[in-house]
Structure formats: structure tokens, C-alpha cells
Amino acid sequence: MTFTRYAIYFAPPHGVAWSRFGTSWLGWDMETGEALPHPEVGGLDIAAITATPRKYGLHATMKPPMRLAEGCSQADLETACATLAASQAPVTLEGLQLARLGRFLALRPLGDESALNALAAACVRDLDPFRAPAPEAELERRRANGLSPEQEQNLLSWGYPYVLDQFRFHITLTGKLPKPDLPAVEAALQAHLIPLLPAPFALTDLALMGEDAEGRFHLIHRYALTG
Structure with missing residues (x-):
């Protein structure tokens, strides 16, 4: 398969209960490349609730989606991912919790996030030589909602506003919801979902992802953190 962009994710283990539910909730299995039926929960229109995040799959972004720089190949990126993962240790936190991020719902970590943030920063910095500059139209789209000076500098330096000190690890579960719909x-x-979540929560590998022509992300390979 030919991919238009690549990203580095935390992708939950494929076979565990919380991952199975979350993958079905979103309706897209990154690992198999298959659409899934949504669970029937409380009469909710889950297809509509999850329409925006569906194509990205159940994940937390560590290195945002990027086009490959001129002269770089997928094989080169795979080698760099293996090198990066071999230099980084697994990260363990207390668990995960459901959180509101504006009008989105997501899973956020419990406990000290410093090691997790350092791992994400390493992904951003170490793999940036493989990132082609973002088109101007993409930069303007990122600016549309307003950026702080630090976020603007991140956008120019790293192609995305919410990295390094602006990074917040999160596993997106919904699109932007009307406020009255959030409680249900x-x-x-x-x-x-919450009763299925692991405690402690461990991040033991990095997932290299590829975006297909329809904008859906697929798992290419997992790289165990062995540093």
C-alpha cells in the first residue's frame, strides 16, 4: 500500500478488552485495516459522535502526521523508528481517565507525565529530518483557531503547534460535541470503557502509521521500547 503521510502513535495493544471496545467505538481497526460495527450503547448515534476521529483509529499521537521529505523513503523512516525505540525505555503511569478537552472526550493519563512527555519530544525531534515542510494552506488551517506565540513557533519549527511543551497525551474518543450531548x-x-482500562497503564512500543489515499491510518509496524 502507498501512503500519503506517516505518523508515530501510541497504539493500544490489539487484543485487550479496552482496546477492542475503543476500536469498535470508533469503527476503524488500524491493525487490520477494516471498518467495524459500532457497539449499541444507550441509543447514542456513535457513528456521528466518532465521525471525525474514526479515520485516525484508537491512538495517541506522538509524532504528528507528516509527508516524507524529499530523498527519504519509508524504509529509511522504518530504520529510524527502530533506532529511536531502541534508545527509549517503556513508560508506566498510574492509569487512564476520561477527560473533556474542550468539547471533545478523550482518555488522559493519571500520574507523573514527565517520562511520557520526554518520549513524545524524542519522537518529534529525532524523526523530524524525515518531515517535508507543510504546505502553506495547512499552516493557515492550523492558525485558524488562534495560536499562542509558542504554538506558532512550534508550527514553524516542527509542522504542528501542540508538541514539546504544548503536548498533552490523549486518546481521542469523539469529535467536537454539542455541549448538551456531552453528559450522555x-x-x-x-x-x-472505564471499567476496562488498565491500572497501571504501560506504553511499551511505538507504532509507525501510514495514511492511505482516503485518509485512513494503518499500522505499519510496532517498535518495542528497549532503551
């Missing part, structure tokens, strides 16, 4: 969706996730 929160309640459904609290009832069906």
Missing part, C-alpha cells in the same frame, strides 16, 4: 456520551463511556 460521558456516561456511556464511563459505564462501558
Whole structure:
């Protein structure tokens, strides 16, 4: 398969209960490249609730999607990912919790995030030589909602505003919801997903992802953190 962009994700283990539910909730399995039926939960229109994040799959972004720089190949990127993962240790936190990020719902980590943030920063910095400059139209789209001076500098330096000191690890579960809809969706996730979440929560590998021509992301390879 030919990919238009690449990204580095935390991708939850494929076979565990919380990952199975979350993948079905979104309706896209990155590992198999298959659309999935949504669970029937509380009469919710889950297809509509998850329409925006579906194509990205159940994940947390560590290195945002990027086009390959001229002269770089997927094989080169795979080698760099293996080298990076071999230099980084696994990260363990207390667990995960459901959180509101504006009008989105996501899973956020519990506990000290410093090691997690350092791992994400290494992904951003070490793999940046493989990133082609973002088109001007993409930069303007990122600026549309307003950026702080630090976010603007990140956009220019790294192609994305919310990296390094602006990074917040999160596993997106919904699109932007109308405020009146948030409590019902929160309640459904609290009832069906939260009891399945691991405690502690461990991040033991990095996932190289590829975006297909329709904008859906596929798992290319997992790289164990062995540093």
C-alpha cells in the first residue's frame, strides 16, 4: 500500500478488552485495516459522535502526521523508528481517565507525565529530518483557531503547534460535541470503557502509521521500547 503521510502513535495493544471496545467505538481497526460495527450503547448515534476521529483509529499521537521529505523513503523512516525505540525505555503511569478537552472526550493519563512527555519530544525531534515542510494552506488551517506565540513557533519549527511543551497525551474518543450531548456520551463511556482500562497503564512500543489515499491510518509496524 502507498501512503500519503506517516505518523508515530501510541497504539493500544490489539487484543485487550479496552482496546477492542475503543476500536469498535470508533469503527476503524488500524491493525487490520477494516471498518467495524459500532457497539449499541444507550441509543447514542456513535457513528456521528466518532465521525471525525474514526479515520485516525484508537491512538495517541506522538509524532504528528507528516509527508516524507524529499530523498527519504519509508524504509529509511522504518530504520529510524527502530533506532529511536531502541534508545527509549517503556513508560508506566498510574492509569487512564476520561477527560473533556474542550468539547471533545478523550482518555488522559493519571500520574507523573514527565517520562511520557520526554518520549513524545524524542519522537518529534529525532524523526523530524524525515518531515517535508507543510504546505502553506495547512499552516493557515492550523492558525485558524488562534495560536499562542509558542504554538506558532512550534508550527514553524516542527509542522504542528501542540508538541514539546504544548503536548498533552490523549486518546481521542469523539469529535467536537454539542455541549448538551456531552453528559450522555460521558456516561456511556464511563459505564462501558472505564471499567476496562488498565491500572497501571504501560506504553511499551511505538507504532509507525501510514495514511492511505482516503485518509485512513494503518499500522505499519510496532517498535518495542528497549532503551
